[in-house]
Each structure stands twice: as structure tokens, then as C-alpha cells.
Amino acid sequence: MDGSTPHKPARPTARGRLFFANPGPTNIPDSVLLATARASMDFNDPNFLAVYDACVAGLKKVLKTEQHIFFYTASGHGAWEASLVNTLSPGDLVLIPETGYFSDSWAKMCGTLGFEVQMVAADWRRGCDIAAIEAALAADTQHRIKAVCAVHNETAAGTRLPIEQIRAAMDRVNHPALLMADTISSLGSYDFRMDEWGVDVCVGGSQKGLMLPTGFSFNGASEKALAAHRASTHPRHYFDWTEMLGRRHKSFVGTVPITLFYGLQESLRLMLEEEGLENVFARHARLAAGVRAAVQHWSGNNGPQLFCQNPERWSDSVTAILMPEGHNADDLRRVALERFNVSLGGGLGKLGGRVFRIGHLGDLNEPMVIGALGAVEMAMEIAGVPHAKGGVQVALEVYAKSA
Numbered sequence: 553m554d555g556s557t558p559h560k561p562a563r564p565t566a567r568g569r570l571f572f573a574n575p576g577p578t579n580i581p582d583s584v585l586l587a588t589a590r591a592s593m594d595f596n597d598p599n600f601l602a603v604y605d606a607c608v609a610g611l612k613k614v615l616k617t618e619q620h621i622f623f624y625t626a627s628g629h630g631a632w633e634a635s636l637v638n639t640l641s642p643g644d645l646v647l648i649p650e651t652g653y654f655s656d657s658w659a660k661m662c663g664t665l666g667f668e669v670q671m672v673a674a675d676w677r678r679g680c681d682i683a684a685i686e687a688a689l690a691a692d693t694q695h696r697i698k699a700v701c702a703v704h705n706e707t708a709a710g711t712r713l714p715i716e717q718i719r720a721a722m723d724r725v726n727h728p729a730l731l732m733a734d735t736i737s738s739l740g741s742y743d744f745r746m747d748e749w750g751v752d753v754c755v756g757g758s759q760k761g762l763m764l765p766t767g768f769s770f771n772g773a774s775e776k777a778l779a780a781h782r783a784s785t786h787p788r789h790y791f792d793w794t795e796m797l798g799r800r801h802k803s804f805v806g807t808v809p810i811t812l813f814y815g816l817q818e819s820l821r822l823m824l825e826e827e828g829l830e831n832v833f834a835r836h837a838r839l840a841a842g843v844r845a846a847v848q849h850w851s852g853n854n855g856p857q858l859f860c861q862n863p864e865r866w867s868d869s870v871t872a873i874l875m876p877e878g879h880n881a882d883d884l885r886r887v888a889l890e891r892f893n894v895s896l897g898g899g900l901g902k903l904g905g906r907v908f909r910i911g912h913l914g915d916l917n918e919p920m921v922i923g924a925l926g927a928v929e930m931a932m933e934i935a936g937v938p939h940a941k942g943g944v945q946v947a948l949e950v951y952a953k954s955a
């Protein structure tokens with residue numbers, strides 16, 4: 553406009569739709585996008601309050617809880633922080649099963665906030681052993697551990713951690729710690745049962761399985777968590793549950809992101825009414841099986857392989873893929889993006905360059921996943937990454953059989 557160099561896109565403009573195969577944020581359904589296109593309104597307007605109350609009730613169905621939900625205008629990190637500062641006191645000991653980058657990040661946050669952390673060490677490729685978690689709890693005869701913070705779906709490694717088995721381990725040794733579960737990349741993709749599994753605090757966010765833009769996160773909180781909150785002496789303000797309980801929304805300190813709730817109302821309608829939660833889970837399981845079958849085929853010729861080596865812990869929402877030695881995952885991702893307009897997730901932390909990830913959660917169907925797999929197979933060919941050809945064909949067969 554001012555006569556200077558016109559804007560140049562950072563990558564060649566590919567035509568057609570961006571195939572978005574990241575594990576978060578995720579694809580937003582058109583009807584959800586349209587629902588969020590609302591003019592501003594007072595967040596105490598009765599029309600909005602009706603939408604808000606319906607959203608809270610719907611989200612409780614997804615969490616499978618009848619307990620309270622606290623919302624924050626923050627990404628998942630905010631709800632992580634809120635879970636800790638609301639229920640613990642400075643110096644409290646927290647037990648964290650190691651799953652990967654996200655368990656380590658939550659642990660790092662605990663340390664920064666002044667809590668003591670005990671990790672249950674694990675091989676990221678196999679997932680944390682429940683017996684090791686139980687042994688750590690059994691050894692804590694003084695009950696110094698105040699919370700177990702477990703990542704239900706480790707988005708960096710493509711692994712799941714069975715929260716219900718952690719609850720059973722805690723019950724076997726009669727440990728009174730709070731059980732906290734990060735459900736950010738599992739909620740709405742595969743089963744999570746807050747009340748049945750005795751989860752005291754769960755952590756969720758808008759931009760993964762709930763198919764919304766980034767912008768709010770939340771904690772489900774049990775009666776036991778609320779009692780721990782009343783005893784907690786940790787400083788907090790923006791995330792303070794007591795402050796929130798005194799407000800009309802019983803959540804939020806500050807402005808409520810109203811447009812996101814119009815979007816949530818629609819995404820809950822899609823999940824709970826149009827498709828049905830069980831069908832949502834079945835679709836995610838199907839999509840995941842096809843992706844894994846393709847990767848297992850590619851691995852045949854010393855090609856990329858599944859990062860998770862333990863089938864019991866395979867995630868239905870994201871698959872992490874380990875590159876063959878000497879080949880960089882980010883080079884492959886660049887070819888997929890620049891040449892084919894397909895966006896893949898990168899490796900996080902120590903997996904940077906070694907792993908890429910295919911997100912298969914949210915608003916996706918088989919052809920979209922096949923598109924992403926096809927781009928990966930073409931990109932491997934272009935980038936000279938060894939692999940057994942025909943992984944996409946294998947996925948086609950999996951999908952045709954499970955349709």
C-alpha cells in the first residue's frame with residue numbers, strides 16, 4: 553500500500569485446501585466457525601447466559617462428570633497452572649508419571665511454582681509402568697505426595713496412559729493424594745470418565761478434540777478437590793476458584809470469551825447429538841488404525857516407524873513417527889507443506905527433528921487422513937527417505953474394511 557515491497561508469502565502459495573494434520577490446534581468444522589461469527593455482547597446478557605449454561609451442561613457429558621467446571625480465558629497451560637495453585641500449598645510434593653514432553657512440561661511448571669516434584673521415570677516409547685507408579689505411592693507411607701499429575705494422552709509421543717489403572721493403583725495402596733488428569737488431547741477423541749475414574753481435577757482445552765479455536769481451557773473439580781482448595785495456601789488471583797464461585801458464571805475472572813461458547817454450543821451439538829460420543833470415539837479408533845497400518849508398512853524398508861512400541865498404549869488421537877537414522881523429520885515436513893500444502897506436527901523437545909506427528913483428532917474423516925498419508929508418502933519419495941512403498945494402499949484397505 554505504501555509503495556514498499558509487496559507482502560511475499562513465506563512459502564509458495566499452494567492451491568486447494570490446507571490439509572491440516574497437526575495434533576492441535578485441529579480442524580474447525582465450518583458450522584462451528586460460522587457459529588463463532590457473532591457480534592460482541594454483554595457476557596451477562598440473558599441470551600448469552602442461556603447458551604453458556606447449556607454449554608456447561610454439555611461439556612459435563614463429555615467429561616462424564618456431575619461436578620463443577622472452572623473455565624479460564626487461557627490456553628491449556630492456564631488450566632494446568634490453575635489445577636496446581638488452587639489445590640496445593642507451597643512445598644507440596646507432586647508425583648508425575650513420565651510420558652514425554654507434556655509430563656515434563658507440567659513437572660517444570662510445578663517446580664517453577666514452588667512445588668516439589670517426584671517423577672516416575674519411563675521409556676517414552678513404551679509408556680509409564682502402572683506398577684512403578686503404585687510402588688512410588690506405596691513407598692510414601694507418610695503421605696507426602698499430595699497429587700498425582702498424569703497426562704492421559706501424551707501428544708508428543710502418541711501414547712495413552714490409562715488413568716483408570718492409576719486410580720486403581722492409588723486405591724490398592726489407600727493413597728489419599730488428589731488424582732489430576734490432563735485430558736487436553738484425549739477429550740472428545742477417546743473415552744474419559746472423570747467421575748467413574750475418581751479424577752479430582754481434570755485439565756482440558758478448546759483447540760484439540762473440541763474442534764474450537766484456541767482461547768479457553770478448564771478444570772473439572774471434584775468435591776475432594778474443592779476441599780483441598782479451601783485448605784490450600786498458594787497465592788493465586790486470576791485462576792482463583794473461590795473468586796470464581798462468587799460470580800454469575802461460577803468461572804472466569806475477567807471477560808468471558810463469548811464467541812467461543814457459541815462455537816462450543818455447536819461443537820457439542822455435533823459430538824453429542826449429530827454423531828454421538830460413542831461414534832466419535834469409534835471414528836477416532838478407525839482413523840488411528842489406518843495411520844498406524846500405513847506407518848508399519850513404511851517401516852519395512854528401514855523406513856520411519858511408530859514411535860510407540862507398546863500397542864496397549866497407542867493413542868487414538870495422534871501418531872508419532874520416528875525417522876530413520878540420518879533423516880530429519882523437519883525436512884520431510886517442509887516438503888509436505890511447501891509442495892503439497894499438508895501440515896504435519898513436529899517433534900517436541902528432545903524428539904525435535906527425529907519425530908513427526910500426524911494428528912488424527914477432531915473434525916476428520918478417512919479421505920482427509922488418506923490425503924495426509926499420501927503427502928507423507930510422496931514427500932518421503934522426494935526427500936529420499938527410505939520406506940516400503942504402498943503404506944497408503946494399506947490404509948485404504950483398513951478403512952474399506954472398517955467402514
Ligand SMILES: *Cc1c(COP(=O)(O)O)cnc(C)c1O
Pocket residue numbers: 576627628629630654703705706707734735736737757
Ligand atoms: C496441547 C497440550 C497442552 C498444552 O496446551 P496449550 O493449549 O498449548 O497451552 C498440554 N498438555 C497436552 C497433553 C497437550 O496436548
